[in-house]
Amino acid sequence: MAGPRVLIVDDEPGIRLGVCTYLDACGFDVRDASDCASAVQLLHSHTFDIGVLDYALPDGTALAMLAEIARVQPAMKAIVLTAYPSDTLARDALESGAMRFLTKPIELATLRTLLHELTGTTGDGP
Amino acid sequence: MAVASAVEFILIASAIGIVVWKADRIQRAMDAQRVAAGTQRAVVAMEHHLQRQASAVYVTALGPAAAPGGFAESADLFKGGLATFAAMAATAEERTLADRLRALHDEYSALGRSVLTSGVARADPGDPSSGIRRLIDLQQRLETAVADAARVVERNAGQAQERLAAEIAGLLTALSVISVGLLLSLGLGLLAVRHYVLRTVQGFARAADSLESDNVAFRMAWTGPAEFERLAARFNHIQERLQSESAAKTQIETREAEMLVALNSEIAANAETLRVVKAAAQAWRQTFDAVDFVLLTVDRDGVVQRVNRAALNLLGGGFEDWIGRSLSEFPDRQPWPAIRTLLDEMFVDGRPLSGRIEEDTVWEYACTGWPTAGDVAVVWARDISEMTELQRTVARSEAMGAMGELLGGVAHEVRNPLFAITALLDAWSLKPQVQEGPFLPALRREVTRMRQLMEELLEYGRPFNPSLVVKDLQPVAAEAVRILAPAARNLDVTIDVKVSGLVQMDAARMLRVFLNLVHNAIDYSPQGGTIDVVSETVTEGSQAMVRISIRDRGPGFAEADLARVFHPFFTRRPGGTGLGLPIVQRIVDEHGGKISAGNHPDGGALIRVDLPIAAEAVST
Numbered sequence: 001m002a003g004p005r006v007l008i009v010d011d012e013p014g015i016r017l018g019v020c021t022y023l024d025a026c027g028f029d030v031r032d033a034s035d036c037a038s039a040v041q042l043l044h045s046h047t048f049d050i051g052v053l054d055y056a057l058p059d060g061t062a063l064a065m066l067a068e069i070a071r072v073q074p075a076m077k078a079i080v081l082t083a084y085p086s087d088t089l090a091r092d093a094l095e096s097g098a099m100r101f102l103t104k105p106i107e108l109a110t111l112r113t114l115l116h117e118l119t120g121t122t123g124d125g126p
Numbered sequence: 127m128a129v130a131s132a133v134e135f136i137l138i139a140s141a142i143g144i145v146v147w148k149a150d151r152i153q154r155a156m157d158a159q160r161v162a163a164g165t166q167r168a169v170v171a172m173e174h175h176l177q178r179q180a181s182a183v184y185v186t187a188l189g190p191a192a193a194p195g196g197f198a199e200s201a202d203l204f205k206g207g208l209a210t211f212a213a214m215a216a217t218a219e220e221r222t223l224a225d226r227l228r229a230l231h232d233e234y235s236a237l238g239r240s241v242l243t244s245g246v247a248r249a250d251p252g253d254p255s256s257g258i259r260r261l262i263d264l265q266q267r268l269e270t271a272v273a274d275a276a277r278v279v280e281r282n283a284g285q286a287q288e289r290l291a292a293e294i295a296g297l298l299t300a301l302s303v304i305s306v307g308l309l310l311s312l313g314l315g316l317l318a319v320r321h322y323v324l325r326t327v328q329g330f331a332r333a334a335d336s337l338e339s340d341n342v343a344f345r346m347a348w349t350g351p352a353e354f355e356r357l358a359a360r361f362n363h364i365q366e367r368l369q370s371e372s373a374a375k376t377q378i379e380t381r382e383a384e385m386l387v388a389l390n391s392e393i394a395a396n397a398e399t400l401r402v403v404k405a406a407a408q409a410w411r412q413t414f415d416a417v418d419f420v421l422l423t424v425d426r427d428g429v430v431q432r433v434n435r436a437a438l439n440l441l442g443g444g445f446e447d448w449i450g451r452s453l454s455e456f457p458d459r460q461p462w463p464a465i466r467t468l469l470d471e472m473f474v475d476g477r478p479l480s481g482r483i484e485e486d487t488v489w490e491y492a493c494t495g496w497p498t499a500g501d502v503a504v505v506w507a508r509d510i511s512e513m514t515e516l517q518r519t520v521a522r523s524e525a526m527g528a529m530g531e532l533l534g535g536v537a538h539e540v541r542n543p544l545f546a547i548t549a550l551l552d553a554w555s556l557k558p559q560v561q562e563g564p565f566l567p568a569l570r571r572e573v574t575r576m577r578q579l580m581e582e583l584l585e586y587g588r589p590f591n592p593s594l595v596v597k598d599l600q601p602v603a604a605e606a607v608r609i610l611a612p613a614a615r616n617l618d619v620t621i622d623v624k625v626s627g628l629v630q631m632d633a634a635r636m637l638r639v640f641l642n643l644v645h646n647a648i649d650y651s652p653q654g655g656t657i658d659v660v661s662e663t664v665t666e667g668s669q670a671m672v673r674i675s676i677r678d679r680g681p682g683f684a685e686a687d688l689a690r691v692f693h694p695f696f697t698r699r700p701g702g703t704g705l706g707l708p709i710v711q712r713i714v715d716e717h718g719g720k721i722s723a724g725n726h727p728d729g730g731a732l733i734r735v736d737l738p739i740a741a742e743a744v745s746t
Binding site for chain 1: 538539541542543544545546547548549550551552553554556557577
């Protein structure tokens with residue numbers, strides 16, 4: 001069986017490359033988008049178990065995507081990452097349906113564990 | 127004729143003998159009287175000058191218009207009068223009195239000079255133990271002694287006068303007897319001799335009259351036998367002395383009367399002046415004391431004449447402990463040494479000077495006065511530590527605000543590439559063809575350092591949170607120790623925490639203070655060492671503070687490093703960011719506290735953090 005289906009949204013190509021490569025190697029089914037618009041397209045064409053969303057994107061914020069996820073794929077879970085943490089942002093994100101609000105950078109091993117935990121799966125490790 | 131002549135001769139001879147004998151006695155009586163009058167004058171002079179000294183004492187006691195010069199002058203004149211009195215003292219009683227007066231006055235004038243010069247009198251005239259009180263007591267005893275002397279000399283003068291009168295009366299009687307004898311022998315005697323004798327008798331009768339009527343201007347004109355001439359000359363001499371003494375006496379009496387009038391009006395004027403001056407003095411002292419900075423006046427010799435209440439609060443003790451003392455006897459802690467130096471400089475330079483010293487306390491001080499503006503220098507000093515600290519805090523927080531914004535921006539922007547690097551490293555390390563060599567771990571280590579630096583920069587530059595909440599320090603300290611417990615266990619380090627105290631705080635920031643400080647302490651602790659984290663209450667000015675002391679048993683700070691430990695990026699630890707203590711200082715600053723670094727006397731580093739106790743905690 002294929003691993004959990006993960007959507008990575010971040011405008012930094014380096015981050016997308018690192019995270020996608022790592023998670024792919026760990027057995028996740030990974031797709032990525034660099035902005036809100038392309039992420040929403042993916043939401044309409046594919047089914048995901050969980051999303052890892054950068055808060056600040058060129059054409060919007062993770063909050064808009066969280067609303068779209070709730071509308072299009074209510075079963076999909078989400079984690080919000082940011083380089084600009086604040087109490088207000090964290091509250092907004094959690095209220096909009098995010099499961100976690102994390103500050104960059106995070107260890108990918110930690111992220112992997114968290115994704116398994118939230119999707120109720122277990123990984124075999126890389 | 128021979129018989130008559132013989133009788134006449136005998137009469138005349140005895141007349142001469144009696145007159146010579148009597149004249150001698152009269153002269154001695156007059157000498158005694160002169161002495162008595164002299165002592166009387168001396169006593170009057172003493173009375174007068176004592177009054178003047180007393181006047182100086184009262185003037186000085188009641189107001190700032192000191193007249194120590196007037197006192198000293200009067201004291202010297204009194205001493206002159208006393209010397210005359212002592213030299214002329216004819217009786218044992220007078221000599222005893224002179225000794226008593228001398229002893230009393232020596233003490234009185236010495237005390238008076240010191241008290242009036244020092245200004246102690248003005249400091250506290252009401253205090254029964256003060257110099258002025260003792261001075262007034264001595265003065266009253268002196269007044270009694272002078273009054274005793276006056277009584278004695280008056281009595282002696284009276285006696286001398288009576289003796290003189292008696293002697294004169296005796297002479298007159300003798301002369302009358304001789305005159306009668308001579309009249310009886312008129313018929314028998316030689317005309318020429320009779321003529322002489324009659325003239326003699328007439329002359330002496332007139333002389334006696336002049337004595338009786340106090341006609342000191344009368345002189346005997348005499349030519350004749352040498353004996354009579356000598357007698358007349360002596361009489362004239364006595365008369366002259368009497369005349370000059372009576373003139374002198376009149377003069378003295380007039381002068382004394384004038385002086386008494388002058389003294390009375392002076393006292394009356396003084397009383398009014400004193401009332402005004404006293405009110406002004408009180409107002410002046412109140413103003414002097416109301417000033418909340420140190421204020422004192424110093425004379426040219428460096429003797430302190432006045433200190434205000436603020437100075438006394440700094441010095442301790444009472445006014446009498448410091449007034450009249452030389453500034454060189456003042457404590458060796460600031461600002462006194464600085465003030466001494468400044469006064470020395472001003473004495474040379476002649477211009478008002480000011481200065482500023484920064485030690486434990488920041489003092490601003492200045493002096494003005496002599497030699498340009500009178501005999502007294504006015505010195506003030508002000509503790510501006512709080513103001514200086516406030517200015518620095520403001521400047522620092524302004525600079526920190528601008529820097530914090532910049533740091534925050536940079537640190538945030540660094541987060542994304544940093545995440546990209548760590549993500550790529552993580553991904554790369556999973557590639558099957560990549561060998562786990564020295565490069566990957568080294569890269570990871572460096573990235574971790576960068577990340578830590580960034581987090582600390584963010585912490586350091588974090589904007590001030592103005593909404594502080596009153597909370598107990600105890601759980602914050604406990605949380606820090608809990609977080610650091612694994613690190614402590616690794617080194618077998620024991621952390622002893624006894625911290626409590628209600629403080630207005632941002633608990634998350636305060637946690638960082640404990641984390642950083644205890645973390646440092648663990649890092650520098652020897653294997654199996656102990657770290658004490660304790661608090662106590664101290665008072666800083668009027669502010670109650672919680673003092674948190676964190677002490678390890680490590681090598682402590684190098685003396686040369688102490689000045690720099692709070693500078694950003696200063697570190698002695700390999701791989702350290704040098705921001706741990708600056709972050710702590712920043713947070714402590716924001717909480718209105720103070721931090722200092724040093725070494726414990728028994729070894730190990732000792733960091734002290736003073737935080738103001740919350741007002742709620744103080745009032746309950």
